[in-house]
Amino acid sequence: MYDTFIDHLAGLDLSGFSIKPAPFTQTDLPCDEAINQTLAGAWSDLFAMFADTALEADAEDIAWGFVNLFHRAASRKSSRLDRASDEIRALLASADGSEIHSSNLDEQVARAQAAEASMIAFEQMRETAAALYLDEIGSSWKPMSGSRPNHSAKITSAVVDARDFLRTRAERRRAAHSPEGTPIVFAGGRSSFATTDEAKAFAETVWATLDKVYDQVPDMLIVHGGDSKGVDRLAASWAERRDIQQLVFSLDRRLGARAGFKRNEQMLSLKPRYVIAFPGNGVLERLVIEAKAQRITVVDRRCPTGG
Structure with missing residues (x-):
C-alpha cells in the first residue's frame, strides 16, 4: 500500500506548484452586520446546547473562552504588527535610495497595514462577543492577564507612508492603553x-x-x-x-x-x-x-x- 502511494505521488505533475501564505494585500474583512449576526447565532446555539444539562454549571467558563478566542487572535496580530513596525524602522535607518530598498519598504508597510486591519477586526469580534458575555453572565469580560485595548477607537485616516505609519501606530497604542477622563x-x-x-x-x-x-x-x-x-x-x-x-x-x-x-x-x-x-x-x-x-x-x- 505504501509503495503504491509513492508511485502515485511520483507520477503527479507538480511543476510550478508551490504553497504560499495568504496574501497580506487582502483587505476584505467581515462587515459589522456579518460579525454581529454570526456571533450572536453561534452564541445562542452553543448555550442552548448546555441548558438543562449537567454541563450548564460550566457555561461561564465556556463563555469566557469563547470571547478569549478573539482576544488571543487580536494579540497575535498585534505582535505581527510590532514585528513589521520594527522592520520598517530598520529599513528607514538603512535607506539607500535604491529601487530594491523602496520595494522592501513598501512591502513591509503593506504587511503592517494588513496586520493592523486584521487586529482591529478581531478586536471588534472580541467586543461583540464580550457584549454577549455580559448579557449571558451579567459581568464584564476581561482577560486573565494584561489589558483589553481597543485600537479602533481613535482611527481617523489611512497611513500613507512608512514614517506616518510608525507615528500613527505609536499614537494608537498610547490611546488604546491610556484611557482619558x-x-x-x-x-x-x-x-x-x-x-x-x-x-x-x-x-x-x-x-x-x-x-x-x-x-x-x-x-x-x-x-x-x-x-x-x-x-x-x-x-x-x-x-x-x-x-x-x-x-x-x-x-x-x-x-x-x-x-x-x-x-x-x-x-x-x-x-x-x-x-x-x-x-x-x-x-x-x-x-x-x-x-x-x-x-x-x-x-x-x-x-x-x-x-
Missing part, C-alpha cells in the same frame, strides 16, 4: 447575603450610586481593583453597560501584605474627583482615611447593605 475610585470587598433579594437590592444600590456620580461627572473614568468575586464585578458590569472606560489596579502579589496599601497609593495618585466606598476590609478603611486627608470627596456606602 475624570478618575473616580470605586472600592469595596466581598459580601455574602442570606437571600437572593438581599443580593439584588445591594447590586441595585451599587448601580444607583454609580449612576448618581455619573450624572455629576459625565466624563468619568472608573478606577477599581478588578476583583471578579467582589463588588468590583458589579462596578465593571455597570461601566460596560454605560460604555465607560475602566482602569483596573490589580493587586501586586509580590508585595505580600503591603499589596492593598500600595494599590491605595496608586489609585489616589490619580487625584480622583470622588472615592466611592462600599463595605470592605481594613485596607479599604485606610483608603477612605487617606482620601479624606487629601480632601477627596468620599461617597460613603459602607453600611452592611451599602446604603
